[in-house]
Amino acid sequence: MILPIIAYGDPVLKRKALPISKDYEGLEQLIESMWETMYHAHGVGLAAPQIGKSIRLFVIDGSPFADDEDATPNDQLVLKSFKKVFINAEMLTEEGDDFSFTEGCLSIPDIREDVTRPSVIRLRYLDEHFNEQVEEFSGLAARIIQHEYDHIEGVLFTDKLSPLKKRLIKGKLDKISRGMVESDYRMKFFTKSKKR
Ligand code: NI
Numbered sequence: 001m002i003l004p005i006i007a008y009g010d011p012v013l014k015r016k017a018l019p020i021s022k023d024y025e026g027l028e029q030l031i032e033s034m035w036e037t038m039y040h041a042h043g044v045g046l047a048a049p050q051i052g053k054s055i056r057l058f059v060i061d062g063s064p065f066a067d068d069e070d071a072t073p074n075d076q077l078v079l080k081s082f083k084k085v086f087i088n089a090e091m092l093t094e095e096g097d098d099f100s101f102t103e104g105c106l107s108i109p110d111i112r113e114d115v116t117r118p119s120v121i122r123l124r125y126l127d128e129h130f131n132e133q134v135e136e137f138s139g140l141a142a143r144i145i146q147h148e149y150d151h152i153e154g155v156l157f158t159d160k161l162s163p164l165k166k167r168l169i170k171g172k173l174d175k176i177s178r179g180m181v182e183s184d185y186r187m188k189f190f191t192k193s194k195k196r
Pocket of ligand 1: 105107151
């Protein structure tokens with residue numbers, strides 16, 4: 001089922017999400033719906049808070065980024081088959097050289113900005129079968145995970161911008177939170193839905 005994507009301005013996007021257990025009701029369908037919703041919106045990742053659930057779950061299919069102009073040969077190799085479910089993820093380390101990459105977010109349409117993050121991460125998580133994995137990721141794979149991981153920590157990429165950049169996009173963000181934005185997928189706006 002394609003779900004509406006929660007837009008910037010909804011407090012669920014600012015909340016630290018909670019871990020889930022194996023018997024979380026409807027988990028399999030939820031994951032299926034998240035894939036559908038993500039592909040429909042042409043995203044490479046989607047975190048549960050973006051569909052209104054404050055739980056530590058995100059899905060990633062990085063294959064479209066294999067063709068990104070910034071993708072290194074190693075990125076291309078890794079991203080081609082980079083499709084994963086991450087449950088109860090926990091960032092163990094973030095290190096390596098900082099690198100800058102232009103990020104966007106399905107919850108924040110029409111805003112894309114350069115964000116600087118470390119290039120190598122180690123992550124502990126459960127896969128969709130609840131098997132624990134500890135894995136190292138680098139390059140664009142790490143970058144997509146860092147962005148989605150931030151979502152389950154209640155952090156958005158716009159929080160990471162310089163004070164000047166934040167001031168420059170404030171008007172646009174306010175508009176998004178009031179539903180004054182076009183997207184080719186269905187969104188849910190906090191202030192709008194409250195008025196109804
Ligand atoms: Ni996002």
